[in-house]
Amino acid sequence: MLGLMTARDVKKVVLAYSGGLDTSVILRWLQKEYGCEVVTFTADLGQGEELEPARRKAEMFGVKEIFVEDLRETFVKDFVFPMFRANALYEGQYLLGTSIARPLIAQRQIEIAKMVGADAVAHGATGKGNDQVRFELGYYALQPDIKVIAPWREWDLTSRTKLLAFAEENQIPVTKDKRGEAPFSVDANLLHSSSEGKILEDPALAPDEIVFQRTISPENAPDIATEIAIDFHEGDPVALNGVTLSPAELLTRLNKLGHDNGIGRLDLVENRFVGMKSRGIYETPGGTILLTAHRSIESITLDREAMHLKDSLMPRYAEIIYNGFWFSPERHMLQALIDTSQKSVTGRVRLKLYKGNVICVGRESPNSLYDTRVVTFEDDEGAYNQVDAQGFIKLNALRLRLGGQIGRTGGTP
């Protein structure tokens, strides 16, 4: 039965716990305010931080059930790659690096909640952003009667001062660099890092170079291009320079290549699901390479209408993921459509990486639909009959001519 959620009536909660100051405060606050047992869940999604400190901190707070897990392979294989089959870009530009990580965290939190018999889950996302939506839609879709605690929407620790005071009162260690406020907020995983807030709030100003963490600047990248080859099998990348790699390994290597060549920076003002515009600085080095690579292999293996159908639905697919509806009927349906198109997307793409540029320099496939005999400017020995074009044009023009005849010239509706 839905509803009837009396907030305070919680026995055991699974918290998505990073080990940082904010989620440590949340951990303690949950213990005090809800008087409930807290289970921590810390995942390695490739954010580039050690997880063991989080375990030790959790122990320090008396947490008995501590989950620390490396989810990088699952993340890339079951979330990132399926999404890349669609060439998904939110608002024409954003590779959805944060959006695609949230459903996996939500999924694992619910699985753990079932394992440990918890009746609630909690996350550290604020009340203004998209992440709260993504976490909670995931929770509810996977366990409809789960109780959800979103401390940032509930508590009165609404200023940095209050938060630090709470930390002090509750023996939460605050590292020196956290005493002052961070100049901007960061989220990172194996696909990307995102930076936003505070000094980045004015969209009229370019971000300072210190903001960037996953890429060097194009200016600082080598003067010599790097050439690589990526092999695809049924829509997913499987090898780099001829070496077969696991999904996470492959993305890790592409990230390094992207990093070194200044690839994958994006400075974007985007529209949040909760109704406001926000500005983010994204770095998606490997993902940016992957997008060009995937489009390139599709360009010779996908049928025209298969591609156009995919492309026409891509904005909706991207919006669904951005808004947090990964676990929804509409995403499953679109995924079925997209996956159906990928059976023949197999082959090799060669790319040149150079100071921010990803340039396709070759594509080959056993399934290539590109047929030199048909397209050639040379004599095609009858593979294509140019006379057919006349009939093709005449019938395509017929409706326009019928309109023109009664005064609707120039395609006037």
Added chain:
Amino acid sequence: MLGLMTARDVKKVVLAYSGGLDTSVILRWLQKEYGCEVVTFTADLGQGEELEPARRKAEMFGVKEIFVEDLRETFVKDFVFPMFRANALYEGQYLLGTSIARPLIAQRQIEIAKMVGADAVAHGATGKGNDQVRFELGYYALQPDIKVIAPWREWDLTSRTKLLAFAEENQIPVTKDKRGEAPFSVDANLLHSSSEGKILEDPALAPDEIVFQRTISPENAPDIATEIAIDFHEGDPVALNGVTLSPAELLTRLNKLGHDNGIGRLDLVENRFVGMKSRGIYETPGGTILLTAHRSIESITLDREAMHLKDSLMPRYAEIIYNGFWFSPERHMLQALIDTSQKSVTGRVRLKLYKGNVICVGRESPNSLYDTRVVTFEDDEGAYNQVDAQGFIKLNALRLRLGGQIGRTGGTP
């Protein structure tokens, strides 16, 4: 009345005439085969060739009515800019440089045909490409009973040897460099140049540097970035670095900037309307800058759903133009939708151009919907109530929870 076109029954034909070998052969062939008067029409769309030689050649062939016109401003103002309001990209990548020029040529040919009392028009596009479709759909939409002559689909000059023999027999001057075949075919206008065919036919091989005409390579571009500012008014660019410019002037300057910074190259395998894949090398220096600039000013001035609606229809709009349906009810209807969205797309974008990269470094607008008070990480003084997010999420999750309750967890359809 449609139809009844007996091909040979032509009195006067308006030929789209470049002055080059191929259209000169066509000119002569029309005079001989159709025994009709030929009117030539040579337009400056910014292809970068002198037009006077075309006039002199036409005179040499005895042409009495010769039209040589500079259409650059019309081209940019009435065709390129409306298209850029849509951020149109065919198959996710191609800026439609050739596609957008054809309707204007067709339109002007029909206008001239009416002026001079011609009953036919002719073009020099081959029977395998998209351009024949674009020209002819334009002709038919603008004058449904016009007769259309497409020599490449009709004649028997099917090899280079035969073509040159015809030229020789008919006193058509052949410059030395035309004796041998060109290693690839080029189309150019103020928006772009495209190269395809022959040595470019293998998509596994990167194009040689000699192919590029409108851009230097990123490698050869300066080591220092160039920063520029573009002002938009209701969706169209109107000034560069604070200087108001006419549409063609503005695009010309952007082309120079793009050229110098190695911007706007594209190596693409695309799907033609006539059913085959083809490979093209495109250079769209100014247009590539413009696309980023326009998306950037839209990012702060367009409402979210206005943007998403536009974006979801863009692939269809691009396909319509690519396929040659500029003069069609569906294009007019989509244009009305797009133009309606652009009233507030006014403001300034600053961009950094660097070795192939176009990077937005600032956007400002009197119509900006980006509201720091709402989005801020700092205290927003009540501009946004975080508690609202809970109800928002709960109702968005309701259908997923109802599904989950009866076993359709995880958004199973």
Added chain:
Amino acid sequence: MLGLMTARDVKKVVLAYSGGLDTSVILRWLQKEYGCEVVTFTADLGQGEELEPARRKAEMFGVKEIFVEDLRETFVKDFVFPMFRANALYEGQYLLGTSIARPLIAQRQIEIAKMVGADAVAHGATGKGNDQVRFELGYYALQPDIKVIAPWREWDLTSRTKLLAFAEENQIPVTKDKRGEAPFSVDANLLHSSSEGKILEDPALAPDEIVFQRTISPENAPDIATEIAIDFHEGDPVALNGVTLSPAELLTRLNKLGHDNGIGRLDLVENRFVGMKSRGIYETPGGTILLTAHRSIESITLDREAMHLKDSLMPRYAEIIYNGFWFSPERHMLQALIDTSQKSVTGRVRLKLYKGNVICVGRESPNSLYDTRVVTFEDDEGAYNQVDAQGFIKLNALRLRLGGQIGRTGGTP
């Protein structure tokens, strides 16, 4: 500045007031709870109730500013007809009769609020339905800082007993038939009536005949068909049986014709914007006739691609209106697209009305694109060249054949 709305801090509120028990309780409750001045607004949208009793009741409650207005012509002309240009059906079936009335009421409330210097508006819609959303999105779009009071979401009169007790305590007259609860809830206007709730909640059971108010049953309709003619001008109906009528007059007559012939009943389980399914019984007699009539005149006057483009966007347009976003950029954009298509939708449609059926028996237009010479099975004298079909088919098949050649037969992706 948005936000900062402290609910109780209201000086003057404009209430959408029907004069019935519920909104009378609301009126009194607002006076008591908010201690503010209440302005009433009662509109005739064709719901078929007298308005003067509402005025008298408002006077009785001490209301000083009372607005009673006949908005039927505006309703049909500026809301119903533009929507019908799109052939809008929500979820394939619902003609949006309730949805389209809410924006007009919201608009007029806001206009009145500006006139009388009110700082708030209030409505009587419940917290579970779509109407609260439609009213409030309209209010906020038209006046972003307006205060909105939705008593049903705020008060504690959560049962019929409490409501009646409040009425008694506050000298609100309760007619005898209102003492017991109504067996279902009704909303009506010139376009339709809707009935839902209580005895209608089980979708496995058909509604009783007493539910229907705007139509007799097909069984009770005459055994003889009625034939009518509707004239359209640029997409809108302008005359019935040759007599030019105002929009509201025309719809009123069509309602009578529909009523008498058992036309326009719909028993639907639909999906609400707030996330649940609900079941409604709708009667849209005139609108159902109009839909068939409009589609019929479009069938001969609209270009194919214009129609297909409209049709492909119709579900989105209908959803926008259903969800309450009439006053939104996306609706304005789609309306521009739709209206652009309607310039030539002019002509006469003849219909047969018979026991629930609306059957087109003829359509004629000066703008007809139907051309007997082209379509005829007889000799067309060259209007259409059948040989063109071969080239048309060959090029449409080309991509499928290229796929088949490499083993992707049968259109395998």
Added chain:
Amino acid sequence: MLGLMTARDVKKVVLAYSGGLDTSVILRWLQKEYGCEVVTFTADLGQGEELEPARRKAEMFGVKEIFVEDLRETFVKDFVFPMFRANALYEGQYLLGTSIARPLIAQRQIEIAKMVGADAVAHGATGKGNDQVRFELGYYALQPDIKVIAPWREWDLTSRTKLLAFAEENQIPVTKDKRGEAPFSVDANLLHSSSEGKILEDPALAPDEIVFQRTISPENAPDIATEIAIDFHEGDPVALNGVTLSPAELLTRLNKLGHDNGIGRLDLVENRFVGMKSRGIYETPGGTILLTAHRSIESITLDREAMHLKDSLMPRYAEIIYNGFWFSPERHMLQALIDTSQKSVTGRVRLKLYKGNVICVGRESPNSLYDTRVVTFEDDEGAYNQVDAQGFIKLNALRLRLGGQIGRTGGTP
């Protein structure tokens, strides 16, 4: 290798043969003109004609390989039912009865061609219609190098007189009723019958009653309604009135029920793929019942966004089938999306059939998402929290309010 089809160079051809005058003339003409062996293929798709006479006629013409097959079950199971999962309607009204039969005939012709070693196929569709496209796209998709003969586009038997003369010269029996021309042309199968041409060409005139073959008129239907129940399993109908039936049996029974109750007539002006408008009279008695039944069971079992996604793609899916692209990547992709949505579309629908009306009078499902506890007007015991609606509305309104604040009130873009 494509192309190189020298028309006359045919050894053995599989003809889609009805046994009627026209295809008999074609049979003979192929033998004479092409001097090739003709294999006949006659299929029962439920058109309601005996097939044995076709066999005897073929024998009479010396045909050695004669295929006469009952394909009704395949037709309904693998073509009609998958299409009905989409609620497909072309141009909002047409149930695609002819369109969906063509791919099956094409498929079987190609299978037979492979079996008997034929190098060509032939059909009797004219050069103006859609059917030639549907047949030939099917042929080419299934066997890219097949030779296709379309006699109506090739021969000179362009008038009835010439055709009859040819018949006489070639000992083709002409029944008396075929001497004069049929007043209109008919196509029929288990899903529908279609009538068009000649006396039906004027869209201003209603068809005469004699045109109708599969339905009595609503006027002549019984005065008493018939009530039926249809059971669905994963999107397809499986039982009628509790009796499990095979696909073809079920459709046959629904056709009888539809026939008797005057259900499923449609008088339509539609847009052909070949560019012209045409007028058809369709009768789809069982299909019309099925559409309402399927939509009704979906109304309680499909998630909202699943339904809206399907609905938004339905026009494109219908267009694909209408245009003849059943065997195409895009149809396969859309089918995957649609089929994914149907897993839970299981349950029973009760319908009332009455004089042309199909009225849903009840729907039930073990997978119903309709939840009385949530939707009820009565106290829902906390299943739905009305306060959530406020946050939901506030955040949905936020972008409109931000726009309104800077003068873009009323949703002005």
